[in-house]
Amino acid sequence: MNRQIVRLTYVALGLVGALVVMTTYWQTWAAAGLADRQDNAIKRVAEFSIDRGLIFSWKPRKRLARNIERDVEQNTLFFRRYPYGPLAPHVIGYSTVGRSRTGLERSLNDYLTSSNANLSTLVDKALDELRGKPVEGNDVVTNLDLEAQEVALEQLGTRCGAVVVLDPRTGKVRVMASTPTFDPNLVENNFAQIERIEADCRPAAPLLNRASAGLYVPGSTFKVITAAAALESKKFKPESSFVDPGYCTVYGKRVNNFDTSSPFGTVDLVTALTYSVNSVFCNIGKALGAKRILETAKRFGFYERPPLETPTDERQASGLYQGGRLYYPKLDSDVDAGRMAFGQERMLVTPLQMAMVAGAIGVGGRLMEPRAVDKIVGPGGKILLRQRPTLIRQAVSRETADEVAAMMRLAVARGTGTAAQLPGYSVGGKTGTGETGVPGANTTWFIAFASRDEESPAELAIAVVLQNQSGTGGATAAPIARAVMQAILP
Amino acid sequence: MTARNRELGGVLVAGVIAGTALASVTIARESEISATAVGYGAVFLGLYLAAHIVVRRTAPYADGALLPLTAVLTAFGLALNYRLDPDDGGRQALWVLIGLGVFAATLIALRHDYRVLESYRYLFGVAAVFLLLLPSVPGLGERVNGVKLWVAVGPIQFQPGELAKIFLILFLAGYLREKREVLAQGRLKDFGPLLAIWGAAMLVIVQTNDLGSALLNFGIFLAMLYVATGKVLFVAAGLALFVGGAALLYNAIDRVHERVTIWLQPWTDERVICVLNGKLEFRQDCASYQLVKSLYSIANGGFGGTGLGEGTFTSTDGTQLIPALGTDFIYSAIAQELGLIGAAALLLCYMVFVARGMRIALRAQDGFSKLLAAGLTFGFALQTFVIVGGVLRIVPLTGITLPFVSYGGTSIVANFLLLAGLLLVSNRANSPR
Numbered sequence: 001m002n003r004q005i006v007r008l009t010y011v012a013l014g015l016v017g018a019l020v021v022m023t024t025y026w027q028t029w030a031a032a033g034l035a036d037r038q039d040n041a042i043k044r045v046a047e048f049s050i051d052r053g054l055i056f057s058w059k060p061r062k063r064l065a066r067n068i069e070r071d072v073e074q075n076t077l078f079f080r081r082y083p084y085g086p087l088a089p090h091v092i093g094y095s096t097v098g099r100s101r102t103g104l105e106r107s108l109n110d111y112l113t114s115s116n117a118n119l120s121t122l123v124d125k126a127l128d129e130l131r132g133k134p135v136e137g138n139d140v141v142t143n144l145d146l147e148a149q150e151v152a153l154e155q156l157g158t159r160c161g162a163v164v165v166l167d168p169r170t171g172k173v174r175v176m177a178s179t180p181t182f183d184p185n186l187v188e189n190n191f192a193q194i195e196r197i198e199a200d201c202r203p204a205a206p207l208l209n210r211a212s213a214g215l216y217v218p219g220s221t222f223k224v225i226t227a228a229a230a231l232e233s234k235k236f237k238p239e240s241s242f243v244d245p246g247y248c249t250v251y252g253k254r255v256n257n258f259d260t261s262s263p264f265g266t267v268d269l270v271t272a273l274t275y276s277v278n279s280v281f282c283n284i285g286k287a288l289g290a291k292r293i294l295e296t297a298k299r300f301g302f303y304e305r306p307p308l309e310t311p312t313d314e315r316q317a318s319g320l321y322q323g324g325r326l327y328y329p330k331l332d333s334d335v336d337a338g339r340m341a342f343g344q345e346r347m348l349v350t351p352l353q354m355a356m357v358a359g360a361i362g363v364g365g366r367l368m369e370p371r372a373v374d375k376i377v378g379p380g381g382k383i384l385l386r387q388r389p390t391l392i393r394q395a396v397s398r399e400t401a402d403e404v405a406a407m408m409r410l411a412v413a414r415g416t417g418t419a420a421q422l423p424g425y426s427v428g429g430k431t432g433t434g435e436t437g438v439p440g441a442n443t444t445w446f447i448a449f450a451s452r453d454e455e456s457p458a459e460l461a462i463a464v465v466l467q468n469q470s471g472t473g474g475a476t477a478a479p480i481a482r483a484v485m486q487a488i489l490p
Numbered sequence: 491m492t493a494r495n496r497e498l499g500g501v502l503v504a505g506v507i508a509g510t511a512l513a514s515v516t517i518a519r520e521s522e523i524s525a526t527a528v529g530y531g532a533v534f535l536g537l538y539l540a541a542h543i544v545v546r547r548t549a550p551y552a553d554g555a556l557l558p559l560t561a562v563l564t565a566f567g568l569a570l571n572y573r574l575d576p577d578d579g580g581r582q583a584l585w586v587l588i589g590l591g592v593f594a595a596t597l598i599a600l601r602h603d604y605r606v607l608e609s610y611r612y613l614f615g616v617a618a619v620f621l622l623l624l625p626s627v628p629g630l631g632e633r634v635n636g637v638k639l640w641v642a643v644g645p646i647q648f649q650p651g652e653l654a655k656i657f658l659i660l661f662l663a664g665y666l667r668e669k670r671e672v673l674a675q676g677r678l679k680d681f682g683p684l685l686a687i688w689g690a691a692m693l694v695i696v697q698t699n700d701l702g703s704a705l706l707n708f709g710i711f712l713a714m715l716y717v718a719t720g721k722v723l724f725v726a727a728g729l730a731l732f733v734g735g736a737a738l739l740y741n742a743i744d745r746v747h748e749r750v751t752i753w754l755q756p757w758t759d760e761r762v763i764c765v766l767n768g769k770l771e772f773r774q775d776c777a778s779y780q781l782v783k784s785l786y787s788i789a790n791g792g793f794g795g796t797g798l799g800e801g802t803f804t805s806t807d808g809t810q811l812i813p814a815l816g817t818d819f820i821y822s823a824i825a826q827e828l829g830l831i832g833a834a835a836l837l838l839c840y841m842v843f844v845a846r847g848m849r850i851a852l853r854a855q856d857g858f859s860k861l862l863a864a865g866l867t868f869g870f871a872l873q874t875f876v877i878v879g880g881v882l883r884i885v886p887l888t889g890i891t892l893p894f895v896s897y898g899g900t901s902i903v904a905n906f907l908l909l910a911g912l913l914l915v916s917n918r919a920n921s922p923r
Contacts, residue, residue, distance in 0.1 A: 001860050002852055004717040008864060009848040011713075012871035016841045019875065020834055022882040026788045027830045034789040037757075039774050041811050042786040042826075046802040077806055097806045 038100045045097060048077045053112040053137030055092055055104065057146045058374055064092050064142070065105070076134055080105070086181040088149055090209035091142065091310065091372055094184035099191065102207070104140060104372065107311045111376050111384070112137045124379060136379040143172040143374050151487040152177035155480040160201035161466040162210035162351045163484055168359025168449060168461040170389040171368030173308070174488055178210040201467045212308060212315045215348035216465050217434030219473065220276045221445045222343030224357060224404060224430050227273055229296035230284045231400040238270045238403050248282030250338035273407040274415035276431065278342045285341025289332040293341060294320070299395040300357045301367060303328065308352065309373045318349035343432060354447045355463035361408065362428065362449025362458025365401035367392045409454060417446065419478035422485055425450045429481065431473035440470040446477035450485050460488060493554035493920070494546050500558025501542050505535030508565035511798060515573040518799020530583070534565065537590055544594040548601040549917035553850055559843045560909055563894035566836055570823055571897045573799050574816050578897050585899040589906035596910035604914040608858045611664025614657040619690060621654035622707070626697040651703045652891070652904035655869055656911075658707055659714070663861035666718035670857065674719040687711050688728065692735045699745040701736070702876050702888020706869070708732055713868045714861055752778040753886035781887055783812045784822040788882070795829025802826070816897035818889045821881045844871045847912050853919040863915045866908050
């Protein structure tokens with residue numbers, strides 16, 4: 001029987017050995033993946049014993065997230081408080097026991113809890129643990145301009161929409177407002193109050209960051225990209241002339257201008273963008289083909305999630321959507337290029353993306369990575385991470401960008417965007433009205449950049465979107481852009 | 491150095507481990523070394539020294555590693571149970587005391603020749619089946635988590651399955667010793683007993699919904715059958731029958747079905763119907779809540795662990811995050827607080843225990859002793875595998891105890907019986923003639 005017993009020994013030891021292997025797997029290989037899971041209550045609760053890093057605004061420097069200490073059964077726990085409540089919960093997010101985390105609280109959790117793999121952080125953390133002190137997290141300084149953020153929220157008021165302001169030279173996000181907003185202090189214990197929030201749109205979705213995850217029909221704001229694509233193709237020049245009959249025929253169907261009563265007659269590209277003439281862009285679209293325009297859109301960052309520091313699933317990529325999924329046509333004939341050229345035809349964009357487009361046009365075609373975070377500072381004051389301006393790519397040539405910028409300046413000077421004029425600054429903008437066919441349910445847009453004069457690069461870029469409007473982008477969104485720009489410019 | 495002196499040294503080391511573990515739990519709890527922790531350590535050492543003396547008197551030639559290993563395992567169990575719930579820790583200490591008493595009594599009673607047990611083999615067989623089916627007797631059995639494992643008579647509760655395992659091994663050792671030559675010929679009619687025991691295992695699943703105990707007992711049977719006959723064919727046929735039967739039951743019994751579903755897909759990306767409240771929930775928030783939280787607990791330990799008493803098992807308001815932490819999920823508590831190093835050390839103790847047990851089987855001279863030692867040791871290893879493997883998602887999770895570590899009286903007493911059996915076989919095998 002001894003041979004059998006020896007073999008059985010191998011089996012028995014193999015069984016227990018498999019336990020060692022699997023324990024190793026869960027504790028090393030799979031540990032990081034499990035720690036990131038949203039339902040990981042163990043990790044989440046364990047992190048409440050850490051004196052979490054604070055989150056600051058850029059100007060004025062205020063604490064947007066702080067901690068309150070509470071003793072629970074011999075343990076000191078740190079709970080989050082957000083002194084500015086509903087001011088910027090979509091960027092900052094929240095950190096709770098019951099509902100996990102969102103926003104920067106989630107994506108920068110490793111820094112905020114000092115569990116980032118940085119040698120000096122690890123040493124500090126080990127020392128804190130040995131001394132029996134709570135581990136101190138690292139502080140995050142954002143790029144948010146608190147006063148402008150406040151103005152943006154006031155301007156949006158009870159309407160559903162979003163405002164994004166960037167410094168297009170560096171990509172720093174100065175304003176990221178989304179309405180309806182919510183008070184992150186209520187998430188832990190009074191979540192029902194947030195669920196009851198009502199607004200002009202259904203669902204109200206107060207938790208959604210409309211600025212980076214809301215997808216909207218771009219309407220005429222997309223003409224900026226079509227114009228850039230037209231100039232880049234060398235087939236068209238700003239002075240290329242078109243005859244506007246008041247409509248354009250695509251696949252045998254008439255597509256009307258916004259106002260069909262008075263056709264423009266013979267116009268050049270500059271005038272077409274200034275007054276947002278659909279038929280001209282429709283014909284440009286047909287001449288260029290959908291893929292050429294989409295390639296230019298891609299150069300501006302479409303078809304990828306803008307690389308902001310917020311969690312991936314709180315950002316959406318802009319582009320053509322089909323059945324709820326991002327869709328890139330194989331053939332030109334798969335897409336109605338005429339309608340796409342002026343922002344219809346399954347094209348969906350985020351306000352963040354459109355602010356990036358306006359910004360790149362305003363600074364000679366340089367598309368910068370958007371940055372919500374300025375720097376991350378360790379407990380000793382040491383800067384662990386400084387977000388430096390990063391160029392994504394030269395979206396279009398300098399000449400193309402400057403020519404489109406000039407057209408956008410004209411649109412504000414005497415075209416559809418006159419409501420956004422700012423004394424002392426040269427503003428270039430583009431309005432947009434995404435018609436849904438239901439009266440009073442238009443999505444209205446205004447995207448713009450502002451510079452000292454026509455020669456200097458833009459100092460800020462803005463995108464404003466409003467849901468369920470009965471007016472045009474020029475009448476509803478442009479005044480908001482003006483007020484927010486005024487708040488931020490010196 | 492004789493086996494007994496090695497044992498004495500080992501018991502002293504185990505006493506130091508127990509004292510240190512208990513002290514660090516109290517330090518984490520009260521931020522000071524309390525005299526009680528040192529006292530507990532001393533009492534623990536005293537109990538095992540007494541057991542050591544009994545072994546010295548009754549089984550002087552027995553293996554010297556098993557008692558210290560048991561002491562280390564119970565030290566793990568006591569420290570963790572005391573850390574999770576001081577009241578449970580106290581009761582567990584009482585059970586260790588009772589277990590050691592039963593251990594000493596068994597050694598004393600059977601010190602001359604344990605092989606008398608062989609003649610009672612059929613009595614053990616009947617008793618094993620009786621005990622296994624006892625929880626499904628109406629009025630006696632108690633359902634815990636939908637599985638009938640417990641029997642309650644007045645205030646006393648016990649898990650008869652734990653004792654049934656020992657009785658089954660005694661029966662099989664006697665029965666297979668007698669029939670092994672006949673069985674080894676592999677005639678068709680000799681498959682009868684095999685089929686009968688397979689049928690009994692399936693009946694246990696149907697009656698108690700307890701996949702784990704069926705797997706454990708049937709696995710022990712196959713292992714002992716293999717040792718007795720050397721026929722791999724028997725094992726293959728038995729495994730095929732078991733898997734086939736379990737697959738049929740998988741579809742027939744909701745409880746088994748649910749356990750397997752949880753095992754295969756603990757996380758869902760979409761909400762599924764939650765049996766517990768009838769709403770749509772992610773499975774990780776409903777049926778597989780316990781398993782998933784336990785995996786998070788293990789992962790949170792990482793390489794070095796959080797330290798004894800520093801792990802996270804409760805929410806910020808003090809509610810328990812992992813149900814049944816002290817019994818079924820004690821391993822995930824150990825893995826979090828002691829990390830990979832501590833969990834591997836614990837598993838290493840089990841491995842050495844198994845290796846020593848199998849060595850005893852090899853050295854035993856008669857068939858009954860060989861089968862008994864091999865069966866007891868394999869049962870010990872398989873039980874460890876089934877519960878820890880369930881916690882680690884290697885096999886579907888079933889509620890059985892981790893030998894010597896989980897909170898639970900019956901389990902502690904049954905495993906001390908197992909230890910006494912191994913020491914008796916070892917003593918006889920090593921004694922000079």
